[in-house]
Amino acid sequence: MAKGYNRPRPGKEGGGMMGQIQQMQQQMAQAQEELSQETVEVSVGGGVLTITMTGDQVCQSVVIKPELLEDADIDLLQDLITSGVNIALDKSRELASEKMSPFTNMLGGLGLGM
Numbered sequence: 001m002a003k004g005y006n007r008p009r010p011g012k013e014g015g016g017m018m019g020q021i022q023q024m025q026q027q028m029a030q031a032q033e034e035l036s037q038e039t040v041e042v043s044v045g046g047g048v049l050t051i052t053m054t055g056d057q058v059c060q061s062v063v064i065k066p067e068l069l070e071d072a073d074i075d076l077l078q079d080l081i082t083s084g085v086n087i088a089l090d091k092s093r094e095l096a097s098e099k100m101s102p103f104t105n106m107l108g109g110l111g112l113g114m
Contacts, residue, residue: 028103032056035099040091044084045076053088055095 035055043050048068052060062084068077 024103028100031099031103035096038095038099040088040095042084042088042091044087045080049080049084051084051088053092055092055099057089057092057096059085059088 036058038055039052039060040055041050041052045068048065050061050063052063054060062081064077068080
């Protein structure tokens with residue numbers, strides 16, 4: 001077989017392997033954009049603290065119900081915030097993993113070890 005026999009020709013639609021890689025990059029960028037728009041919400045302490053986080057791990061809001069502050073227990077408040085943020089991060093990472101798994105599976109199949 002001649003050297004370069006199966007090489008895709010410039011300008012050819014799809015472009016073989018490079019075209020597939022470029023398409024996958026576009027799809028990954030779209031999935032990452034969608035993750036930045038999707039949110040997860042976590043409530044802790046019986047609903048007195050609610051945290052909303054995006055799929056790309058940006059905390060959008062922390063809502064504290066006034067009744068939590070009536071007791072003014074700073075240790076409890078700190079524990080609830082820490083717990084809520086950690087749970088929200090875990091849920092956000094799960095969402096990102098689900099959204100990006102088709103790409104990591106493809107890259108792993110190509111021997112890129114993702």
